[in-house]
Each structure stands twice: as structure tokens, then as C-alpha cells.
Amino acid sequence: MTDTAHDPAKIAAKAAPTSGLRRVAIEPLSRVEGHGKVTLLLDENNHVKQARLHIVEFRGFEKFVQGRPYWEIPVMVQRLCGICPVSHHLAACKAMDQVVGVDRLTPSAEKLRRLMHYGQILQSHALHFFYLASPDLLFGFDSDLARRNIVGVAAEYPEIARQGVLLRKYGQEVIRLTAGKRVHGTGAIPGGVNKNLDRAERDYLLADIGQVIARCQDAVAMARRLFEQSPELYNEFGRFRANSLSLIRADGAMDLYHGGLRARDRDGNTLFDHEDYSHYWDHIYEDVKSWSYMKFPFLRQLGPDQGWYRVGPLTRVTQCDFIPTPLADAERREFLAYDAGRAAGATLGTHWARMIELLHSAEAIEGLLHDDDLMGDDLVVKGERRARGVGVLEAPRGTLIHHYRVDENDLVIRANLIVSTTHNNQAMNEAIAAVARKYLDGRELTEGLLNHIEVAIRAFDPCLSCATHALGKMPLKIELLDAEGTEIGRLTRDSGSCC
Secondary structure (H helix, E strand, O other), X not given: OOOOOOOHHHHHHHHOOOOOOEEEEEEEEOOOXXXXXXXXXXXXXXXXXXXXXXXXXXXXXXXXXXXXXXXXXXXXXXXXXXXXXXXXXXXXXXXXXXXXXXOOOOHHHHHHHHHHHHHHHHHHHHXXXXXXXXXXXXXXXXXXXXXXXXXXXXXXXXXXXXXXXXXXXXXXXXXXXXXXXXXXXXXXXXXXXXXXXXXXXXXXXXXXXXXXXXXXXXXXXXXXXXXXXOHHHHHHOOOOOOEEEEEEOOOOEOOOOOOEEEEEOOOOOEEEXXXXXXXXXXXXXXXOOOOOOOOEEEEOOOHHHXXXXXXXXXXXXXXXXXXXXXXXXXXXXXXXXXXXXXHHHOOOHHHHHHHHXXXXXXXXXXXXXXXXXXXXXXXXXXXXXXXXXXXXXXXXXXXXXXXXXXXXXXEEEEEEEEOHHHHXXXXXXXXXXXXXXXXXXXXXXXXXXXXXXXXXXXXXXXXXXXXXXXXXXXXXXXXXXXXXXXEEEEEEEOOOOXX
């Protein structure tokens, strides 16, 4: 029997002010790391009064890493996710660099880690755009469910499907050669890395990089065409205004591996810039709400109601001063100028920004592969032991924070992780509310309606369990209840077979 007495979503449902309101529950949500659902409260005219994304599973990584030796943590925490393990691996290693007293890696170690990270960005962005998002974007949000999946894309757009497979494969090869294996590797260690590239490995990656860059350019062009074909839909779907947060290089350039924190308010005014992330708590506080296990971070200076913010590709591309690779920077300028800047503020503009980062990662990989430091032997630095370490980088989905305290016996005694999807918690809720107001009000419940809600969530590429359901089908259930709790409407979509 499952004990639901302390299910925060159920507690919220009971406590919600439902007098005169009807509740629509979409449960469960897939394609998030864990379990979730959406609840909507509507008045008698079907106007949305409340929209909430509930994350109802407790993971507990911050607790069960306690008591483990600090050098185990970079390997342990990447089990948080099978899609972005490299991001957790590197963020933890950056924190443990500080624990072992290292503020600067050797050139070889720094560049090998960056190469690993760019491989991660490349494969993850390709996975999301081509495997998970493209069925909606190519066929339409309310198109026939039977073909709105990756198999349908492969059947009707074989070259696009092939493009996604090859891009992801290349990113995974970069990870394999730098981390030791494609998933849950061990290449980074506190103070550096444990392997370099030999000349044959470097030449192997160089052989295909030209084609990879060309495919990334095609992906950016595809994202732009989607906006050009349906400008009103793409510019307005799930639109909202938000504060923003990202890392930024000292000269204002995009830097996905390292930098200082930059935040801007929803009007574009800079709140702080180039702040040392090792004291992130001076600027970020994590709020807790009874109806979700996921925290709600906010910027301290704006407070919990106005201080929530957005992270990820859309923020990084629009918030940096420039991208330090020429092709991606040119695409960034086109993106910012498109339709008087409307795409740069659109929720679905995240897909376009994601492809610009895909191109940047490929260009950065090419630049690193021509650097002989990748084959260097000076790989590890040691320093004077410290009690605390904070590691921050830009994961595919946004800013990722790992914070640890270690005692005199080398055991972790405290851990705090703020993952990208947590930063985006309230932003996802805002997007859901915007879509619900536009597409739910006065509409008959349909499978296409369910998918519009899913599309809004998917735009953020939240941490996924991508193999949970076959062919990308999200199993959903909508129940429409009157004020007394009597069911007056229901729509169910089954998940089908699991793969």
C-alpha cells in the first residue's frame, strides 16, 4: 500500500481555497526527473485562478552523501541524472577543487574538463531538441498522437532524425574519451583530471568536427524557420517576464564552465554582476512551499514574491555581452534582432537559443582540439586542505550549484545542491499558467490540450527520465470536478508499453 498521508500535492489539494472553483488535475507528468503533476483552479467562467506544477518525489541526495569521503562525491552525485551526469560530475569536482586547496587547475586539466563539458552540452541539447521537442515542433502541438513522436519524425523527416542521432553520438564520443565512458565517467578528480587525450583520440574527434559544426548550423536554421512559419504562436506561447541569472566571463562573454554571477531584473536592469559564486547565498535564498518537494529559489534583494528568476539557454544567450565563437555569436545577434526582439523573450525562444549554444559548443570543441595542452601530462594540482567548497557551472538546463562542507576526517558533513530545474521552478509555473489561460479557458478537454501544457514544461528541458515512456508519449489524466468534488469530466491518455 502507498502511504499518501504526507503527499504535499494532496495536502495542497485539500487545503486549496476551492469554494466556487473547479480543479483540473493533470497527473502524472513524465519527462521530469521524478514524479509530478499539474493542478489548475478555474472559476465559473473557466478563467484560470491558479496553476501549479507539483514535484512530489523526494530524492535525498543531499542527505545520503553525508558521511562519504569527499573524493567519492563527484562519482556519486552524477547518479542524479542519466542525461546530464557530466554536469554534476564537474560541478562537484569544482567544489572539491576548493576543498583540496586548488584555485587554478593546470592548463591541460582545465581544457580537458572544458572539452568534456562542451561534449555534454552538445549531446544533451541534441537529445532534447531532436528526440523530445521536435515531434511537437514539426507536427504541431495538437497533431495526431500516433505520429507525434521520434518514430514519426524518423519516418517523415529522416534527415532531421539522422542529424539528431549523429550530433548526440559525437557529443557522447567526446565524453567517452575525456571521462572514460559515455555515462557516469570518472575523468575529473579533485584538483584536476585523471587522463589526457592521446594523438589518435584527438585526431579521431577532429575528423568529424567540420560536419558537426555544419549540422549545428542547420539546427539553428531549423529553429529559426519554426518561428518564421508561425510567428504569433512561437512568440506568444507561454510568454511571461522574468528576472534572470547566469554565469558570465570576466569580459562579459558567455562561459558555460566558469565565471561570475550576473543577474538582471525583468526590465533588463543589472542587479549584480561578476559576483563570486563561492558566496552565492549572499544573493540567492531557497524558499519552501508545502505543495512541492522542489524548492523555490529567489534573489534576496527582490524578495520571494518578486525575486524568482529564469536560468538556461534563453537567459545565457540574451544576458551575455557576446559569445566567444564567431558563428554562434553571429547567430546570437540575429536571434536578438528577430522580430524586434520578441523571440528573445519567448518561452519557445529557448529552443532557438539552445541550438545557438549547440553551435557554440561545437565551435569550442574544434578550438580545443587544436590545442596540444589536451595531450599534456601535467594533470593534477594539490594545495592546502579547506573545509568548504562551492562548484558552479552552466549545465545544459541552466546554472548548477554544488556546495559541500567536509570535516577533519575527509567526510562530507553538509551538502546543498541547487540544480537548474530548481532555479526554473517558478518560471515553469508561470509558463503553465500563461498556456492554461490562453488554451484552457472555455475549451473542451482534448489530448491536444494536454500536450500544450506538456509543451510549456518541455521548453525548459527539465531534468528528464527520457526512457520512462515509449515513443515520447506522456501518460496524463485530466479530471474536471465541480465545487463539491463531483467528477463532471474526464480525459485519460495511456502511456502504452515502457521501453
